[in-house]
Amino acid sequence: MGVSYIVVQDLRFDVGVFSQTNTYFLRRAFVSWDPTNEQPQSRNDPWHWLAGNTLRVRKTHDGNKVLPDGQYESQPIEPSETQGTFEYHQSWQTEEDKPGIVHLALPQNFVPSVSSLDGHVPFHVKFDRGRICLDWFAIHGYPTNFTLELIQCEEEEFQPKATEFVQKIRLLQKNTEKERLAAQSFGVGDNAGEKKPKDAADGWLKNTSLVIGIIAGIVALIPQTSSLFGPFDYAAETLLVICASGIIVFGVSLGRSNSAADKASSDSTRRTGWALVLAAPIVAILLWYSVLRLPPEKMEQVEKEVALGDAELNVLHNPAKAREHYGNALLLAPRLGSIRAKMQDAQERRSKGD
Amino acid sequence: MLQTRLRAALSIAIVLGTCSLWPAKTSQAGDEKPLSEEQVKQLARGPLRKFPHEIVKLVESHGVDFLPTNTSLAGLKDAGVKDDVLSAIRRKAGSQMRIKVCLFKNPDSALATQFADAMVRRLVERKVVEIAPFGSIPLDRTVGSPEGFDNNVKPEPNTLYILLEGWIRNSPAGFSIEPTVVYRDAQGVQHSIPGADHAPTSFTRQNLDQTAGSVVDWGIETAKKYAAS
Numbered sequence: 001m002g003v004s005y006i007v008v009q010d011l012r013f014d015v016g017v018f019s020q021t022n023t024y025f026l027r028r029a030f031v032s033w034d035p036t037n038e039q040p041q042s043r044n045d046p047w048h049w050l051a052g053n054t055l056r057v058r059k060t061h062d063g064n065k066v067l068p069d070g071q072y073e074s075q076p077i078e079p080s081e082t083q084g085t086f087e088y089h090q091s092w093q094t095e096e097d098k099p100g101i102v103h104l105a106l107p108q109n110f111v112p113s114v115s116s117l118d119g120h121v122p123f124h125v126k127f128d129r130g131r132i133c134l135d136w137f138a139i140h141g142y143p144t145n146f147t148l149e150l151i152q153c154e155e156e157e158f159q160p161k162a163t164e165f166v167q168k169i170r171l172l173q174k175n176t177e178k179e180r181l182a183a184q185s186f187g188v189g190d191n192a193g194e195k196k197p198k199d200a201a202d203g204w205l206k207n208t209s210l211v212i213g214i215i216a217g218i219v220a221l222i223p224q225t226s227s228l229f230g231p232f233d234y235a236a237e238t239l240l241v242i243c244a245s246g247i248i249v250f251g252v253s254l255g256r257s258n259s260a261a262d263k264a265s266s267d268s269t270r271r272t273g274w275a276l277v278l279a280a281p282i283v284a285i286l287l288w289y290s291v292l293r294l295p296p297e298k299m300e301q302v303e304k305e306v307a308l309g310d311a312e313l314n315v316l317h318n319p320a321k322a323r324e325h326y327g328n329a330l331l332l333a334p335r336l337g338s339i340r341a342k343m344q345d346a347q348e349r350r351s352k353g354d
Numbered sequence: 355m356l357q358t359r360l361r362a363a364l365s366i367a368i369v370l371g372t373c374s375l376w377p378a379k380t381s382q383a384g385d386e387k388p389l390s391e392e393q394v395k396q397l398a399r400g401p402l403r404k405f406p407h408e409i410v411k412l413v414e415s416h417g418v419d420f421l422p423t424n425t426s427l428a429g430l431k432d433a434g435v436k437d438d439v440l441s442a443i444r445r446k447a448g449s450q451m452r453i454k455v456c457l458f459k460n461p462d463s464a465l466a467t468q469f470a471d472a473m474v475r476r477l478v479e480r481k482v483v484e485i486a487p488f489g490s491i492p493l494d495r496t497v498g499s500p501e502g503f504d505n506n507v508k509p510e511p512n513t514l515y516i517l518l519e520g521w522i523r524n525s526p527a528g529f530s531i532e533p534t535v536v537y538r539d540a541q542g543v544q545h546s547i548p549g550a551d552h553a554p555t556s557f558t559r560q561n562l563d564q565t566a567g568s569v570v571d572w573g574i575e576t577a578k579k580y581a582a583s
Contacts, residue, residue, distance in 0.1 A: 308408055310401035315393050316416070318386070 005069075005100035006031060007138065010051040011076070011088075013107035013150075018077040018086070023050055026069040030058035031101065033124060033135070051105035054128045080147060085113070090144035102138045105131045109151050109158050114168045116147040125169040127162040130155055134169075209253065213246025213280075221291060236292050236335050244284035251276035294333055305329035306339060309346065319350035388419035388450075388512045388540050391426055394443065395433040406436040413442045417512045419540035422447050422488075423583050448488030450540075453477065453516045453573065456498040458531070460522035465529075469522060470497045472566030480570070485578050502538060512540050518573040528558035533569045535576040550575040 006029055010021045032047065033055060040049050047056035048068065059066055078087045090102070106112070108130045124135035136144050151158055220239035255273035294302065309325035312318045326343040333339065389397075389412065402408050420426060422443045430440060455473040460466040474495055477483065483491040498507045502517045509515065520533035531554055537545045553572050557565035 304405050304408060307401040307405055311397050311408075311412070315396045315400065316387070316389070316412075321386075 006057060007100060007102045008050040008055055008057070009076075009102065009104040011104060011106055011110075013110065018075060018107075020074045020076055021071065022074055023068045023071045025057060025066060027061075027064075027066065029061050029066045031103075032056040032058075033103075033126065033133075038129075051103060051133070052129060052131060054105045054126075054131060054133045055103045084152075085147050085149045086110075088112070088144075088146050088148055090138070100138050102136045102144065103133065104135070105133045106148060107131065108155070109153065110148045111151055111161055111165050113147040113149060114165065114172065116145075117169065118172070120144050120146075121169060121172045123173065125166050125173075127159070127166050130158070132162050132165060209246040209249035211246075213243045213250060216240070216246060217243035217287075221287070234335070235337060237288060240284050240288055240292065244280040247280035248277050251280070292335070298332055302329045302333045302336070302339075305332070306342070309339075309342060313342070313346050313349065319346040322346040323350065386416050388417040389413060390418075391420045391430065394418070394430055394435060394439070398430075398433060398435040398439065403434070406439055409435075409439045410442040413439065413446050417450050417540075418443055418447050419512070419514075420447075421451070421514050421537055421539070421581065423581055425583060444487050445489065447514060448485070448491060450512060451485070451488060451491045451514045451516065452494040452510075453483055453491060453518065453570075453577065454494050454496070454498050454502070455570070456502055456517050456519045457500050458520045458522045458533075459500045460529075462522075466522060467497075469562060469566050472563045473518065473570050475563070476567035476570040479567075483574060485574065485581055488581065502536065502544065509538070509542065514538070514540060516573065516577045517544070518569065520569070525556060528556060530556050531565065531569070533572065535573050535580075537577075537580065547576060547580040550579050 005027070006025045008023045008025075010023075012019050012021075039053055040047065046059050048059060048066075049056055057066060076089045078089065080087050105128075111132060112134070120136060122134040122136050124133075126133050138144070151161055153161075216239040220236045220243060222236075251273040253273075254276075255270045305325045305328045309322045309329065311322075312325060313322035323343055323346040326339050326346060330336070330339045330343060394409070394413070397409050397412065398406070402412075422430075422440075427440050427443070430443070431437075455470050455477065457463075457466045457470050460469075474497060477493060478495065483493065485491055496507055498504075498517065500519065502515065502519070503509050515536075515538040517536040517538055518533065519536055520531060523530045523532070533549070533553055535547050535549060537547050539545070550572055554565050554568045
């Protein structure tokens with residue numbers, strides 16, 4: 001099920017008067033429920049920051065620009081019979097087969113009554129910037145009405161009450177199959193934490209690349225690596241490149257996932273990622289130079305033994321002698337799989353009596 | 355009990371496996387055949403292109419199966435064979451060469467034997483047989499059959515023979531002589547080589563020794579001429 005629109009509602013309470021700004025997008029867009037910065041970092045910020053910066057909508061989606069299709073003011077609150085409580089009436093009229101997302105940021109110090117939400121539990125709830133925020137899938141025929149209460153207290157005292165509310169709602173969250181599918185289409189899994197598809201991809205890359213990098217690095221340092229990969233030369237060097245690449249991918253995806261999510265205090269992890277990106281090739285080169293590289297004089301000796309082996313095998317037709325030379329070369333360079341293959345060839349030709 | 359046996363079997367398998375992986379350190383002596391001209395070219399063009407010194411070692415250990423005349427050496431040089439290798443081929447070919455006196459064909463076998471013995475004596479008297487550019491040639495005192503070799507006199511392996519063969523015929527003045535020089539390569543193929551000038555043509559019993567010596571000298575000159583060809 002695709003979600004056709006997003007309505008972002010910013011409910012304020014000033015000097016005893018409620019007012020709500022409704023901003024709506026009538027097209028598919030990418031939504032982030034988790035803005036970590038207080039406000040846009042620059043003019044070129046790729047997000048629309050809405051509802052007191054409690055929700056962001058990407059300015060582009062699938063290559064298309066995403067702009068608000070409209071904005072209007074409304075007054076959805078009516079005083080309740082009980083002192084200090086108010087009735088909230090959802091003003092957005094949904095159309096059939098056109099489900100959307102409604103994000104509502106309540107004014108500070110206002111808490112909805114949990115029982116009043118029983119019929120239409122939000123799929124997402126959070127306490128952000130001193131405000132309780134609620135998100136629903138506005139499905140046709142299910143208008144959202146609930147009671148909210150003003151808690152007269154300081155900000156520090158309000159926070160535990162808000163947190164308690166959030167926890168209660170999370171316990172109540174039992175979405176319909178329709179809502180769950182809609183949540184998944186927005187990258188929100190099981191009404192729990194916010195997780196964007198890109199984050200998931202980055203996370204997969206992050207974990208897999210690191211594992212690949214570590215395994216490749218370990219295998220690269222096994223002296224007989226070439227025998228695991230048949231007649232291929234420089235298998236260990238190739239693995240070392242894979243190891244370095246894996247760690248680079250890990251570092252980049254770590255940095256990207258952090259920057260994409262804009263999580264607080266992500267700077268150090270991002271620095272770690274980029275440090276890994278820079279360090280991986282250096283470490284790979286150092287490992288190659290100190291562990292894998294054959295010194296030039298040894299390499300020349302290997303080349304000479306291989307050349308003598310080739311000469312004995314192909315020119316002088318003496319496979320026994322060729323095998324002896326290949327064996328000497330292999331003792332000097334056990335990672336050169338091609339020598340192993342030549343040795344096997346010499347052995348076969350010796351067996352055949354060539 | 356079973357465990358002990360299994361452990362023993364495993365140990366043997368590991369030892370055998372290790373042995374099979376370990377490169378063979380010995381090769382059969384008979385495998386080292388002398389190098390042909392074509393093989394030397396292949397070595398110089400192919401695997402040992404970067405290691406001419408290794409070709410020198412192979413030439414020294416294997417020997418060659420051809421007489422390196424100037425023509426063949428020029429061919430080798432054109433094929434990229436280095437001067438060091440060419441020198442080694444000459445040196446090695448010299449050490450593989452023998453000048454062999456054969457019985458000249460004559461109904462009188464005693465005369466033929468006397469003549470052959472005189473030729474051997476001449477070879478011994480010369481002490482050093484020098485054939486440029488090969489250097490000194492090892493002495494071969496054994497007289498061969500008229501065709502070079504038979505069941506009694508067999509060729510040494512990997513040896514390049516210069517065979518002094520010929521005919522002795524009776525003539526009114528004594529004996530006429532028709533010496534020939536045959537080059538026998540390492541494979542046993544014999545090649546007649548053109549004789550040098552002034553080959554001895556006759557002798558008497560009085561100057562038999564002198565004529566035999568002249569035939570040896572002429573044979574060596576023929577070999578030199580062939581080497582220079």
